[in-house]
Amino acid sequence: MREGVSTRETWPFECLHCLRVWEEEYVVHRRDDEHGNDVVVWTREGVAVQPPWSGTSCPGCGCGTVTTFPTGYLAHHPEITLGRPALQIPAEEESSRGGWWFTSHGLVTLALLLPAGLGLYERITAH
Template structure:
C-alpha cells in the first residue's frame, strides 16, 4: 500500500456574527481507496477532522454563521493591530 500524499492547506474563515476573521491550517491526506479511486481525509491540529467547510464555528463567539473561503484567498474582514475587526475593500 502506498503512503498517503499529505498537502497542508491554510483555510481562511470569517464569522458573520461577530466579524472575526482567522485562518486555520488543515492537512489533506490523499490516498488510493483500493478500488482505483482516491480518498481524502482531513486532520486539524494533528487530529482527524471533518473537512474545513463542514460546520465550522467561530473561536471568539462560538457562532455557526461562518463563511469558509477557498485556500489562498483573504478574508473580507481582518483584525487590525489591536485586534479590532475592520472590513477590507
C-alpha cells in the same frame, strides 16, 4: 490504504455573526483505497476533523454560520485584519435595540390579533 500525498492547506474564515476573521491550518491526506476510490482525510494537530466547509464554528462567539475565503484571498486583501476582535455592541445599545424590536413586533401582533379576536368573540356570543 495505499501511498498518497499529504499537503498543508490554510483556510481563511469569517464569522457571519460577529465578523471575526481567522485562519486554520489543515493537513490533507489524499490516497486511493484498495478499490481505486479517492480517500481524503482532513487533520488538525494530528486529529482527524471534518473538512473546513463542514462544521466549523467561530472561536469568538461559537456561531456555526461561517464562510470561507479562497486560499490566498487574505494575502491579497490587507484591509481584512486576521483575528480582528468580534463586533462589540455596547450593552445599553444592545438592550435598547432588543427592546425596540420586541415592542414594534408586539404592537403589530396586537394590532392584527385584536380585530380577529373581537370578530371571534362576536361570533361566539351571537349564538
